[in-house]
Amino acid sequence: MNRAYLMGWFFAGITAFIWAVYSNVLKIGSLYFTTIHPTVFILQSLIVASLVLLLVSGPGRLSASTLRNTATWVYGTAQIFNNIFVMAAFTFAMTATSVSLLSRMGIAISAVFALIAGVNEIKSKWGFYLICLGMIVVAYGAESTNKPVAIFLIFLACVFQVIQTKVSSQHKESNLASGDLKSELRVTGYVLSITSVTYVVFLLLANYVNLDVLLPKLLPTMDEVLSKESFVLALFTGTFVIATMKYFEFYATKTIGSTNFLVVVAISPLLTIFVEYLVDFMGILSARDVGTYDAIGCVLIILGALLKVIHELKVAKHQKKIAPEVQQDTDIIKDTINNTLTCFAGNMEQVSQTLDISILEIKEILNDERAVTSELRNKILLNHASNIVGLDPLTGLQNQTSFDLKLQKLEDLEKSIVLFIDLNKFKPVNDTYGHKAGDAILKGVAVRLEEIMPFPHTVARLGGDEYGAIIYGEDAKRIKDYVDQIRKSIEQPFVVENIEDEITISASIGSAHYPTDADNGPELKHISDERMYEDKKGRSER
Incomplete structure (x- = not known):
C-alpha cells in the first residue's frame, strides 16, 4: 500500500467532514441572513475558491490544456445539474436528512457505470448490500408531497454526482499534475473557474426561459445577488472550505477511484448531524430531529461503507509481490x-x-x-x-529521422515552407573556444529558431551545424520574411559562460515551397539543400 493511496482515503474522509461543515454554514447563513440565496452563495464561493487556488499556485504548466479539456467543462456542467435536481427534490417537502441519505445511491450508480466499463467495483458484497438496504429503509420512511418524483430527482442528481467524480478521477491534467502540489492546485483552480462560468451561463439562460416557474426560488432577486452578507460568507467559505474540499476531492478520486470516494463520503450525513449538535451546543443553530427510518438507514449505510473501506484496505495491504x-x-x-x-x-x-x-x-x-x-x-x-527516440539529445530539437518523417507527411497538407540552415564560421568556434562553447552555440541557435518558428512548426537539428525547418500553412511569398528573420537572429552575438568574447556566426539558408516547387518531401529536401549550398557559395565569393 503506497503513501498516495492511503492519503487518498484520508482526504476522502476529510472531504466528507468538510461537506458536513459546508452544509451547516449554508444553513446558518440562510437562518441569520434573509438576503442569502443558495444559488448565488454557491456561485460566489466557487469564484472565490478558484481565485484562491490560482493565486496560491501561480502561473505554470497544464493551464491552457486544462481549459481546453472537454472533461473540465463536463465537470462544471455536471455540478450545476446535480445542484438543480437536489433543489428540485426539496420543493417536494423532503427533509434534508432524507435527501442526503438517499444521495448515497450514487455508490450503486457508480458501481453500475464501472460494470458497464468492464470493471467490478462491488468487491465487498455485504458492504454494498447494507448500503442499498439503508437507502431502501430511508426511501420507505421518507415523507414528501410526491415521493416517487422526489426520489427520481435525487436519482438524477446522483447520476450527475457520479459523472463529476468519474471525471475528476480520470481528468487528464489532474492526473498529470499528481506529485506536484502547485500544478494540482492550479488544475483544480481552473476547473472551478470553468464551473463558475458555466454556472453564470446557466443562470442567464434560466432567467431568459423563466425556469423559476418550474423550480420556484431557483433564481435570485437583485437584492440577493448584491447581498453583502452573502459575499462576506462566500469569501470565507470559498477560501477555507470549497478550495480545500475540491482539492481533496480531486486528489482522492484519482488515487482511490470514484466509487470508493463516494463510499467514504457516505458518512457525511452522520458528520452533518454531529456538526449540527456541536453548533447547537454553541447556541448557533438548533439541531433537527432525525426520524426513525432516517436513523436506521443512516446506521446501515455507514456500516456498509465501513465494511467496504476495511475490505479495500485489506486487499491493498495483502497484495502479492510482483511476479x-x-x-x-x-x-x-x-x-x-x-x-x-x-x-x-x-x-x-x-x-x-x-x-x-x-x-x-x-x-x-x-x-x-x-x-x-x-x-x-x-x-x-x-x-x-x-x-525521445526522435529527438536530438543536445538541443532537444527533432532529429534527422523525425524531420524526414515530417517531410513525408507534407502531401497531406495544403502548403508549407521547407528550410535548410547551415551555420557559417562554426568550425573556428570549436577550434578557438572548445567543444563546450560550440555546444552552447548549437543550443542557442536552436532556441532562436524555435522562437521564430514555434510549435506546431517543425524545427530539427539534422547533424553537425545543420538545421531544418518546416513552416506549415504559409505561402511562398513569406519565405523571404522568414529567411531574413532567421539570418538576423543567428547573426546576433552569442554570450557563452566563462568566455569573455562575444561569439558571432552567420548562416546560409536554402528554401523550397510545397506545392509550388515540388509535390513531395524528398524532392523539397533536395531543392532546399541545393539552394542552401548556392547561398553559401554566393557568400564565400563576396
Whole structure:
C-alpha cells in the first residue's frame, strides 16, 4: 500500500467532514441572513475558491490544456445539474436528512457505470448490500408531497454526482499534475473557474426561459445577488472550505477511484448531524430531529461503507509481490523513465509532459511503489518512442529521422515552407573556444529558431551545424520574411559562460515551397539543400 493511496482515503474522509461543515454554514447563513440565496452563495464561493487556488499556485504548466479539456467543462456542467435536481427534490417537502441519505445511491450508480466499463467495483458484497438496504429503509420512511418524483430527482442528481467524480478521477491534467502540489492546485483552480462560468451561463439562460416557474426560488432577486452578507460568507467559505474540499476531492478520486470516494463520503450525513449538535451546543443553530427510518438507514449505510473501506484496505495491504515477468516489465519501464530523465537533465515536469504520466506516477514506479499495468507500460513506451527516440539529445530539437518523417507527411497538407540552415564560421568556434562553447552555440541557435518558428512548426537539428525547418500553412511569398528573420537572429552575438568574447556566426539558408516547387518531401529536401549550398557559395565569393 503506497503513501498516495492511503492519503487518498484520508482526504476522502476529510472531504466528507468538510461537506458536513459546508452544509451547516449554508444553513446558518440562510437562518441569520434573509438576503442569502443558495444559488448565488454557491456561485460566489466557487469564484472565490478558484481565485484562491490560482493565486496560491501561480502561473505554470497544464493551464491552457486544462481549459481546453472537454472533461473540465463536463465537470462544471455536471455540478450545476446535480445542484438543480437536489433543489428540485426539496420543493417536494423532503427533509434534508432524507435527501442526503438517499444521495448515497450514487455508490450503486457508480458501481453500475464501472460494470458497464468492464470493471467490478462491488468487491465487498455485504458492504454494498447494507448500503442499498439503508437507502431502501430511508426511501420507505421518507415523507414528501410526491415521493416517487422526489426520489427520481435525487436519482438524477446522483447520476450527475457520479459523472463529476468519474471525471475528476480520470481528468487528464489532474492526473498529470499528481506529485506536484502547485500544478494540482492550479488544475483544480481552473476547473472551478470553468464551473463558475458555466454556472453564470446557466443562470442567464434560466432567467431568459423563466425556469423559476418550474423550480420556484431557483433564481435570485437583485437584492440577493448584491447581498453583502452573502459575499462576506462566500469569501470565507470559498477560501477555507470549497478550495480545500475540491482539492481533496480531486486528489482522492484519482488515487482511490470514484466509487470508493463516494463510499467514504457516505458518512457525511452522520458528520452533518454531529456538526449540527456541536453548533447547537454553541447556541448557533438548533439541531433537527432525525426520524426513525432516517436513523436506521443512516446506521446501515455507514456500516456498509465501513465494511467496504476495511475490505479495500485489506486487499491493498495483502497484495502479492510482483511476479518475475511483471518485474522485468517494470525494470524496462524504469530504464525508459531514467533515460528520459537523462535527456531532460532530471527535469521531472518535462519528463511528465513527454511521457504523458504524472510526476507522482514517475516517483512511484522508480521506487517500486506502483505496479505497471499493460496500459501504462504501452503508453510510456509509445510516448518515449515518439518523443525521445526522435529527438536530438543536445538541443532537444527533432532529429534527422523525425524531420524526414515530417517531410513525408507534407502531401497531406495544403502548403508549407521547407528550410535548410547551415551555420557559417562554426568550425573556428570549436577550434578557438572548445567543444563546450560550440555546444552552447548549437543550443542557442536552436532556441532562436524555435522562437521564430514555434510549435506546431517543425524545427530539427539534422547533424553537425545543420538545421531544418518546416513552416506549415504559409505561402511562398513569406519565405523571404522568414529567411531574413532567421539570418538576423543567428547573426546576433552569442554570450557563452566563462568566455569573455562575444561569439558571432552567420548562416546560409536554402528554401523550397510545397506545392509550388515540388509535390513531395524528398524532392523539397533536395531543392532546399541545393539552394542552401548556392547561398553559401554566393557568400564565400563576396
